[in-house]
Amino acid sequence: MIEVWHAFIKAIELIVSLDPEVMEIAGRSLGISATSVILASLICLPLGGLIHFYRFPGKRVLINVIQTLFSIPSVCIGLLVFVLFSRAGPIGGLNLLFTPTTMVIGHMMLITPILLGLTISALSGVDKAIKDTALSLGASDFQAVIIISKEARFAIVAAIIMGFGRAVSELGIALMVGGNIRGFTRVLTSAIALESQKGELEMAIALGIILLSLSFIVNVVLNRIQQR
């Protein structure tokens, strides 16, 4: 028990002293997760809108599939990306395996169902009367879509927060397609796994605390933005 307590104290020291390696790993985690969330949002928010606003055959089935994929294990995505990008894979020639780029791609695939599904449910959560009111006040169809999306903004930001949380906390993709290469693809989760296996508890705990703090800060910032 004392050993754990010591590790905890040392972890705090590592954070307070802005240990270069710890900071570098945290920065990379934030960068990769943020990039994937931003890119995925750019695709998923409009796409979710299209799925919500247009009627087409198989819509309900599609939404069910999307919701099922909420809980897809990250190792499955990791495996898929690994197979796609490995030397013998269909796009192995790009030589992208074990780079931050493939990690971003993996993360995007992981959180796309969450962003799509939650965007659709955010938009369906808007009272139908809002659309009628907008149209009756002379909004074109496009202007009505914009105002409905604005009404759904809280729920949409919640979707983005969920997506970020999933991306920053997953391990499967980071290990399988990132490779946990020191100074290149090592992120918080893969570093925690490695350090605790090595018995470097203080380092693992420090990284764990940072991971939690990072999620907390992103949450606070996004909440601030949506309250404006």
Added chain:
Amino acid sequence: MVIVEVRNLSKRFGEKESLKNINIKVESGEVLALIGPTGAGKTTLLRLIDLLDMPTSGRIYFDDTDVTQLGKVGLETRRRMAFVSQKPVVFNTTVYNNIAYGLKWRGVGKSSIRQKVDNILEMVNLSDHKNRNAGTLSGGEAQRVAIARAIAVEPEVLLLDEPTANLDPISTSRIEELITNIIHRYGTTIVMTTHDMAQGQRLADRIVVLINGEVHQVGERSEVFAFPRDREVAEFVGMKNIFLVEFKGSKAWLQNLEVELGREMKDAQGYLAIRPEDIVISRERLSSSMRNNFRGVISKIIREGFYYEVQVKVGWVIFKVLITGNALSELDLREGASIYLAFKSTAIHTFQ
């Protein structure tokens, strides 16, 4: 000049035919009230006029042009109207932005929007709440925002769907005052729905009575109230005494009571209606010109605001009579008391 006209309009939702062959003309500058009980199809009709829904059959004309379509014509026509729904709907943003939206969507410039919105905020008495989130307003305030938002776009036709249905009496009278102001100030053509006959009388020039998806009567506001054309309208305008009778010559047999009509009727079954305020109650038999005098027993007294509804049983028939509190205490009326009631033959409405 007719500004809106609907011809042979029908709307069906699955099996249910909500509107059946409706024909209405709305004159420019008038206030037309569609009145009728809940579920009569009033909202459906208003939504069709605003081109929010398409009719199953029939056409809608705006300024003599057939506008029965969505898309570009629908949008352009809709931009000449504004619609306020029964449930106050506000966008989750400031009061100011709520009112500005319609103008923004029409491409009005920023400074012009600011001026117009500020003027209207003053008119609806919400200037203090300009920067408040509209979602935090009370029902009455939210409805005023909704009305302000509608008149901000200076519509040629304002459609109001039961604008006071969900509000308390004070908010209701404020909204009615606001509507009266709009009529005086802008001369906007208004088509409104209400299930409140009294509100229709207070605000409207003409009244259309809609019952079960059909137009039962169209007329000046006093006309519909004074001369309902059929039993359903009579019931709706508050004639509480409506009886199935057998007409014979100038008399009607109401079970075993002989009612003097003062005019000849075809010998057949039909309905007879008397307004509760047209019946007089007395302790002694009145020797007046009133041809119909009956002796009965008070079965129930119900308070209705400033008035009392006294139910009098004559034989098997129950008459409902409206009297003031003063009359009640002067005549010392109580349940079980034996009294006389009388009514003129001119107070009797007949429907065959």
